[in-house]
Amino acid sequence: MFMTEPLTTSMARLKEMVDGADAIAGFTGAGISTESGVPDFRSPGSPWLQNKPIPFEAFLRSPEARREAWRRKFTMDDLYRGARPSRGHRALASLVASGQMPAVITQNIDGLHQASGIADEKIIELHGNGTYAVCLSCGRRHDLAQVRSRFEATGEAPDCDACGGIVKSATISFGQAMPELPMRKALKLTVSCDLFLVVGSSLVVYPAASLPLMAKESGARLVIVNRDPTPLDDAADLVIHEEIGPVLSAAVGETS
Structure with a gap:
């Protein structure tokens, strides 16, 4: 259960948990990337509020919606084009490199x-x-630079060169089915880890937000490092409401 304690104590407990874990599941949300300059979805004034992703059904149904979706996509891309991995990203990379973290589960698309x-x-x-982008019909991968060049030259949403199908950013839009293989991999890691480390997620988007409790129920310790409170704080073994980069760098270290 979440209890207020001195930051130095929390940091020492985090390091102890990380050092003592055999299999850590990293789980990341927008907060780890805001320190890289990537805007999150929910903060007041977020540019995502002016450039909301187009729902999947509308994207499929309407050429106008597809044009607007690509316009918004490229507008947002321009806002964080120069983003580089944060100290938090590099800390998790060091855990993966060491073999302690078999994989990182992420809600991020950056x-x-x-x-x-x-x-x-x-x-x-x-x-x-x-x-990158994919064709929704044949699955062919498309380079974003080429997609953008065609879009800006014609003003039309691109079709697939191979089959003529609809080309879409390789993100999961509202109303689009969750990808089956990544979900299976995430579930497997969730139930087999001994430490589930949430980093920068508000834990309000499901089904992804169900994973921390699933890990806890399977016997793992649950740690949440996030600037703001989450709905699962009371279920966690340790909660740290601080900036992610300094916390993970101190507890874990980071790749160069």
């Missing part, structure tokens, strides 16, 4: 875990990835 040095196969992306 590709910063890959940029921190973690291999694709050790990143479980529950909400997809915004750094």
Whole structure:
């Protein structure tokens, strides 16, 4: 249960838990990337409020919606084009490199875990990835730079060169089915880990937010490092409401 204690005590407990764990499941949300300059979804004044993702059914149904979706996508991309992995990203990368963290489960779509040095196969992306696009019909991967060049030249949402299908950012939109393979991988790691480390997630988006309690019920310790309170604070073994980078760097270290 969450109890207020001195930060130095909490930091010492976090380091002890990390050092003593055999299999850590990292679980990240927007908070780990805000320290890299990537805006989150819920803060007042967030640019996402002016550029909300288009719901999946509308994207499929309407060419106008697809055009607007791509316009919003590229507007947001421009806002954090120069983002680089934060100290928190690098700390998790060091845990993966050491073998203590088999994989990172993430709700983020920004590709910063890959940029921190973690291999694709050790990143479980529950909400997809915004750094490339895919054809919804044949699954062909499309380079975003080429998609943008065509969009800006014609003003039209691109179709797939291979099959003529609809091309979409490789993110999971509202109303789109969760990806089955990443969910299976996330569930497997969740029930087999001995420490479930939540980093920068508000824990309000389901089904992803159900994983911490599932880990706890399977016998893992639950740690939440997040600037703001979450609905699961009372269930956690340790909660630290501080900036992520300094906390993880001190408790874990970080890759260079």
